[in-house]
Amino acid sequence: MLISEKTKIFSTFIPYSFNFSRTNSSTLGIWQSYINGFAAYLRLERSLSENSVNAYLHDVKKLAEYFACHEPNPGPLKVTLDQLKDFLRWINELSITAGSQARIISGIKAFYRYLLIEHPNAMDPTLLLESPTIGRKLPTVLSVEEIDQMFSRIDLSREDGKRNKAILETLYGCGLRVSELTNLKISNLHFVEGFIKVTGKGDKERLVPVGNTAMQEINYYLKYIRSHLPVNKVAEDVVFLNRRGKALSRVMIFNIVKDLAQRAGIHKRISPHTFRHSFATHLVEGGADLRAVQEMLGHESITTTEIYTHLDREYLRTELLRFHPRNM
Numbered sequence: 001m002l003i004s005e006k007t008k009i010f011s012t013f014i015p016y017s018f019n020f021s022r023t024n025s026s027t028l029g030i031w032q033s034y035i036n037g038f039a040a041y042l043r044l045e046r047s048l049s050e051n052s053v054n055a056y057l058h059d060v061k062k063l064a065e066y067f068a069c070h071e072p073n074p075g076p077l078k079v080t081l082d083q084l085k086d087f088l089r090w091i092n093e094l095s096i097t098a099g100s101q102a103r104i105i106s107g108i109k110a111f112y113r114y115l116l117i118e119h120p121n122a123m124d125p126t127l128l129l130e131s132p133t134i135g136r137k138l139p140t141v142l143s144v145e146e147i148d149q150m151f152s153r154i155d156l157s158r159e160d161g162k163r164n165k166a167i168l169e170t171l172y173g174c175g176l177r178v179s180e181l182t183n184l185k186i187s188n189l190h191f192v193e194g195f196i197k198v199t200g201k202g203d204k205e206r207l208v209p210v211g212n213t214a215m216q217e218i219n220y221y222l223k224y225i226r227s228h229l230p231v232n233k234v235a236e237d238v239v240f241l242n243r244r245g246k247a248l249s250r251v252m253i254f255n256i257v258k259d260l261a262q263r264a265g266i267h268k269r270i271s272p273h274t275f276r277h278s279f280a281t282h283l284v285e286g287g288a289d290l291r292a293v294q295e296m297l298g299h300e301s302i303t304t305t306e307i308y309t310h311l312d313r314e315y316l317r318t319e320l321l322r323f324h325p326r327n328m
Contacts, residue, residue: 030076031060035060035061038056038057038114049203063079066090076111081128084129105131106131140277142266142274149265150168150261150263151165152264159243163225170214170218173210173213174208175208175275175297178254178272178273181240182253183247184198184239185197186222186237187237191215196210231245232247253272277308284309293308
């Protein structure tokens with residue numbers, strides 16, 4: 001079946017409605033069918049997660065909003081490079097950060113790559129479109145001591161404290177994304193072999209090694225805490241649950257981490273993802289092979305993983321400036 005045939009079939013089941021104020025409804029109607037097809041393409045052909053699909057659609061939606069609010073346009077196939085430059089000036093006036101602008105441009109370029117598949121004779125106005133220059137921001141990481149401080153502030157007299165310890169041990173011990181943690185399945189715990197199976201971005205599965213400490217905390221939680229919860233039917237295979245027996249939300253994990261950081265007196269801006277950065281940084285600092293770290297993190301490109309070598313160099317330079325006699 002051709003891509004166009006698939007997207008036409010699937011798009012009938014994926015309504016993506018706009019809800020803009022002060023917009024031209026006829027312009028939005030023209031864009032609607034193309035965006036429906038794009039959504040189907042992302043789900044069917046690229047097998048992206050729902051979060052990724054929604055992010056791409058949000059970017060294209062921003063472009064459609066611009067044309068609906070500012071100038072009439074027959075549709076995305078007639079957009080010119082000059083119009084896209086006007087669009088960039090518009091989003092810049094909205095005080096959207098350079099990083100967010102770059103992400104929006106990336107989404108729009110992906111949209112036009114899809115349109116070229118469906119309409120091979122069409123022109124791609126994004127070919128000469130440049131993204132704003134942004135510096136590569138190093139991620140925040142915790143030291144081993146700070147991680148120990150956070151663990152020490154967990155109230156283990158409470159049942160949710162036992163659960164929270166297992167959560168943090170899994171985040172830091174396996175380097176998981178928060179979505180990978182909340183979707184972790186009991187059936188994917190292969191502790192005899194020392195691995196867990198994780199579903200990452202684009203629904204891609206990978207095996208991640210798990211240490212003894214994390215395995216012990218997860219096993220304790222499953223045996224003595226989770227087994228006494230009124231487990232919701234749809235969450236029967238989910239590892240970490242709230243007290244009502246439902247899967248934990250991403251926001252709940254963020255709140256747990258934020259609360260423990262405050263209790264530990266840590267003033268860095270941290271999130272569950274900080275444990276993933278710390279996991280990778282501490283491995284690289286310890287001499288782990290970069291390819292192995294890439295596999296564990298589930299990075300498609302090793303260039304993404306290489307940021308942790310830069311972090312390691314920054315750490316070494318800091319140590320030199322602190323302790324070398326010529327820098328006192």
